[in-house]
Amino acid sequence: MSSEIVGPLEGSRNRQEAERRSARVLATEFLGPVTILGGIVWAIFQPYRIVFLDPVGKGLYDYLLQPPLLVIGVGLIFMLAIAPGLIEDLRSTDGTKS
Amino acid sequence: MAPRAELVHWAFAAGFLLLGLILLAEVIVGNEVFAMRPWRLYLWPSLAFGIGVLLWPVAVFFTNSTLHMLAHGSWAEVAMLAGAVQLAVVRGKLHSRWWTLSLSFSMLVSAAAFLIHEQNPWFFSRSAFLHHAIGWTLVVAAIFPLGQALQPRRAVWGAGFAMTWVVLAVMLFCDRDVAPIFGHLSRFAGGAQ
Numbered sequence: 663m664s665s666e667i668v669g670p671l672e673g674s675r676n677r678q679e680a681e682r683r684s685a686r687v688l689a690t691e692f693l694g695p696v697t698i699l700g701g702i703v704w705a706i707f708q709p710y711r712i713v714f715l716d717p718v719g720k721g722l723y724d725y726l727l728q729p730p731l732l733v734i735g736v737g738l739i740f741m742l743a744i745a746p747g748l749i750e751d752l753r754s755t756d757g758t759k760s
Numbered sequence: 761m762a763p764r765a766e767l768v769h770w771a772f773a774a775g776f777l778l779l780g781l782i783l784l785a786e787v788i789v790g791n792e793v794f795a796m797r798p799w800r801l802y803l804w805p806s807l808a809f810g811i812g813v814l815l816w817p818v819a820v821f822f823t824n825s826t827l828h829m830l831a832h833g834s835w836a837e838v839a840m841l842a843g844a845v846q847l848a849v850v851r852g853k854l855h856s857r858w859w860t861l862s863l864s865f866s867m868l869v870s871a872a873a874f875l876i877h878e879q880n881p882w883f884f885s886r887s888a889f890l891h892h893a894i895g896w897t898l899v900v901a902a903i904f905p906l907g908q909a910l911q912p913r914r915a916v917w918g919a920g921f922a923m924t925w926v927v928l929a930v931m932l933f934c935d936r937d938v939a940p941i942f943g944h945l946s947r948f949a950g951g952a953q
Contacts, residue, residue: 689788693781723763729933732774740781744803748789751796 683756690748694741701733762822766937773932775811776925779804783922787915801850809843812836831877838866857912863905863921871898885949886939890931897927 710716712731713724782804786794794800815836823829845862848854874895880888901924907917938950945951 686788686790690785693785693788697777697781721761723767727763727767727770729770729773732770733777733933736774736777736781739778740785744782744785744800747797747800748785748793751793752789755793755796 680756683752687749687752690745690752694737694745697737697740698734699737701730701735701737704733705730764937765822766935768818768822769932769935772811772814773929773935775807775814776932777929779807779811780922780925780929782807783918783925787918787922802847805843805846805850807843809840809847812839812841812843815839827877827879831873834873835870838869842866857909860905860909863908864902867898867902867905867924871895871902874898880946880949883941883944884946885951886934886936886941886945888949889941890935894928894931897924897931 705712708730711729713720713728786804813836815832819829819832819836823832842863845854845859849859872895874891878888878891878895882889882892901920904917904921904924907914908921911917939945940951
């Protein structure tokens with residue numbers, strides 16, 4: 663078997679693997695911001711669900727649980743607490759395999 | 761001074777959204793990378809167990825009928841069961857992949873509770889509509905853990921399971937105590953007389 667054929671085939675396989683990994687990194691990076699964006703868009707379309715903008719007759723629980731802010735909060739938790747470690751581990755496996 | 765039902769539903773919706781994002785991330789990065797830090801494996805089972813624990817005070821303090829209390833109690837039980845079984849799997853106390861079926865069981869019991877305890881038809885109000893929609897979504901979604909047990913390597917089952925929780929979160933966020941559905945609200949549900 664000629665290495666002239668095997669070499670390019672392995673190279674293309676490695677390239678595909680690297681592309682798949684970078685797509686995974688990108689998807690993991692985007693999960694949190696997309697969730698946050700969802701919350702912001704929701705707040706723009708339904709501002710009355712943000713109690714700070716419409717405080718009349720609202721109680722403590724209304725201030726604690728404002729749906730668009732909850733969505734933004736969940737996105738932030740994911741983005742700051744979970745995603746960085748995942749991306750770091752994805753990149754480290756990428757480094758060990760290449 | 762109990763919070764309104766819709767507020768409690770939104771709080772749980774946030775929990776489900778986080779659950780969905782964690783599961784989705786696991787599908788995206790793959791089990792191998794996700795398991796590189798052991799604490800991550802405990803994340804979603806702990807969250808499911810925690811949601812089950814928090815459903816107990818809801819069942820006891822915030823329900824207004826026996827039927828509602830039983831429904832919330834059954835959700836609390838099966839959420840704790842699902843979380844506990846997955847914690848035992850992660851910890852290495854349970855080994856069989858068939859334990860994944862406990863998730864299907866939990867989802868079917870939850871679905872039954874949703875569908876049985878909602879006494880009104882689909883278009884009675886938004887809340888009634890969402891009860892039916894969530895119930896049938898859970899019935900259909902119970903196939904995902906079954907798929908995971910039968911074909912553990914296929915990512916589509918994990919992705920479906922993860923998206924189920926995101927969809928349920930969206931539905932719960934849409935819930936209002938009194939609101940129309942597609943412009944219709946029964947006068948018995950608080951609509952125009």
